[in-house]
Structure formats: C-alpha cells, structure tokens
Amino acid sequence: MADSEAHSTDNGSAAPDSRRRRTRQGRTRAARCPTPSDDPSRRVMAPFPCSGTAPTAPMRGNIDHHRHHCRPPEREPTDGRRLHRPRRRSVALTFDDGPDPQAAPRLLEVLRKHHVRAVLCLWGDHVREHPEVVREIVRDGHEPGNHSLHHDDMSAWTPERIRADLKQTGALIHQAASGAPVRWFRAPYGSWGRSPEVAAGLDMRPLGRRLAVGDREPPGTDELVRRLREGTTPGAVVLLHDGGGDRRQTVEAVDRIIPEFRAAGRRFDMPARRA
Ligand SMILES: [Zn+2]
Secondary structure (H helix, E strand, C coil): CCCCCCCEECCCCCCHHHCEEECCCCCEEECCCCCHHHCHHHCCCCCCCCCCECCCCCCCCCCCCCCCCCECCCCCCCCCCCCCCECCCEEEEEEEEECCCCHHHHHHHHHHHHCCCCEEEECHHHHHHCHHHHHHHHHCCCEEEECCCCCCCCCCCCHHHHHHHHHHHHHHHHHHCCCCCCCEECCHHHCCCCHHHHHHHCCCEECCCCEECCCCCCCCHHHHHHHHHHHCCCCCEEEEECCCCCCHHHHHHHHHHHHHHHHCCCEECCECCCC
C-alpha cells in the first residue's frame, strides 16, 4: 500500500523545539497551541485502508481541502527532531513509493530535461524487483531515500524492529546501486514513531514535507498543476509519488510546473542538509 497523503501544507508543523519564539521582552512563548497531531497519544486512527493525512489547519492560498480522511497528520517526527528543508526560497521535489518501472523512467526523463535533481524515497520490495531503475536514478544524480522495506506503519514499532527494517532496505539499495548515498528516510504514511532517532543512528535524516499534492488518487494534470502552483511556498519540500499506481499525471504536472516556477524566479534544490 502506498502513501496517499492529502495535499496539504504543514501549517505550524515545525518540531516542538522550534515552536517557541522570543518576544520583545526576551521571554519565550508558545507560537501556537498544541494540536492533537502533536501528541501521538491523542491521535485517532481512522479505519480506512489508505493513508491520507487530513489537514487540521486552514489551508494556505486557495487550495481546497482534500477529500482524504484516513490518518491524522503526522508529517514531522514528534521527538523534537527538525526535519530538513531545502534552502530558503528554493523548492525540493521528492517522490515516494518507487521505483516503478513504468513511471520512474518517464519521470527521470522529465527531470533530466529540466536539469532538476530530486530525492526518490524507495520501498525495499520495489528496489529488489527493479534494481535497474535504482541505478538509473543514481546515475542521473538523484538521491535514493529509504522508505522502508514493505511500507509498513512503524508508529508502534520498537527501535530494534525499525532498525532491522531500515538496514535491510538500505542494503537492498546499495546492492542495486553500490556506493549510492542514502541520506534520507521518510516514514510510510508519515507515521514516524521512533524512526527519526533510529534513522539518525544509521546516518539518515528524517525527510518531511510541506506540501503533499494528493497525487495518490490522480485528480487530473491541470488540478495537480494548480495545487503545485498555489501550494508550493519558498523552501518547501514537495511530496509527490512515482510509484503505487498510474503516475502519468504526476509526471506531466512536474513537466509543466518546473518551467513555470523557473520563469517566476524559483529555483529547485535538494532538501537542506543542516539540522
Ligand atoms: Zn509512501
């Protein structure tokens, strides 16, 4: 099963240690009240088989609320670790759930044409089935990310179990593309649980996202372009999917939005590596 995060922005979803800001008097205060999404114990898991994240805060711009309804937002780790974002004003494209033998080559062709590098978060199972696609990803200068072995919800897993899964997934990526840097980990469904600390112990950084455009259930290329245009803010990590279904619309939308953003003075970059 693949990610199907609702398209949404991460209003106020910075990690807890960044939620306090200094007032003119030098005191700190909470920038906002905690929401249920901040406290794992208050999350309610809806009984839907898919995994969209329902936005809990008003959307920026004119983006419609997505019809997704499944899991509550858990886009950022809850242990205080900050997720990584691209440099200010640039945009980072990330693609989950591949490698897919149909979608990935088309996507890579588009990224190649526009000279854009991206992070592709890969399932171990798919890596095992399509190692040649992993090699193509790496050959083109993109970074493969670790997206777990079977795309399980790890939120209740022990660190030991998470570690075993992540190590196995990383080994599969390295088997497919020896020497490939695997610097990023993204938890399936945004269900981070203990995974950020485990990933850090394996020299990977948790990769969040500011915008998920809801391409899991393709809404039409025009609609995807609109969501990207209206929802992508400076410094955003944008989550798209190149696996888990028919991704032609995603690829077409990316092909259209890159020149549009460039014409507007936006740059594309990898996520920032600093904490
Ligand atoms: Zn996923």
